[in-house]
Amino acid sequence: MVSSKEYPLTDLLIRGTEINYLFICPTKLWYFSHGLTMEQESEWVDLGKFLHERSYFGEEKEVQIGSIKIDFIKKGDIIEVHEIKKGKSMEKAHEMQALYYLHYLKKLSIRARAVINYPKLRETKEITLEGRESEVEEAIGKVEQIKSLPAPPKPVKTKKCKKCAYYELCWV
Secondary structure, X not given: OOOOOOOOOHHHHOOHHHHHHHHHOHHHHHXXXXXXXXXXXXXXXXXXXXXXXXXXXXXXXXXEEOOEEEEEEEOOOOEEEEEEOOOOOOHHHHHHHHXXXXXXXXXXXXXXXXXXXXXXXXXXXXXXXXXXXXXXXXHHHHHHHHHOOOOOOOOOOOHHHHHOOOHHHHHO
16 A cells, blocks of 8 residues: 555646646646636537547446546456547647556556557557656646636647637637
8 A cells, every 4th residue: 555645645636637738728727627617618529529439339438536537447457547539639638648547546556557549540559657757746736836826827829729619718
């Protein structure tokens, strides 16, 4: 068992989506973490949900463990955490989200590995935490810092903005 002195549990309150959004847009992260959710009106999010629902039949989906929600898991000698993504345009965000899940589970003394599934591309990518703990901990610190700001960080316009559910909030 891992002691809480060795691993403080404060970062266990962060959601995987928040880690993901850190690498997509800090402004989006701030809005999301402060309860401003715009995704329910986004056709891109609807497309992702459709893909998620129609892929990987027979798997237990939307597995909630504490503050994280994993797309699906496979049980065996080691837990296999799976994330389903539409495409690779935000691969770094996907990877960091999967790494965060592994970090989170490690703190709960659960051995796991992660796989990112790109069903439209018919590709998978295996992710391991080994040698990347400090990268995850740095991301956790950045998420906590952005969440604690009194106002959202100023948005930076990129080509990703046009497909973002928060576009009007930032740019109109």
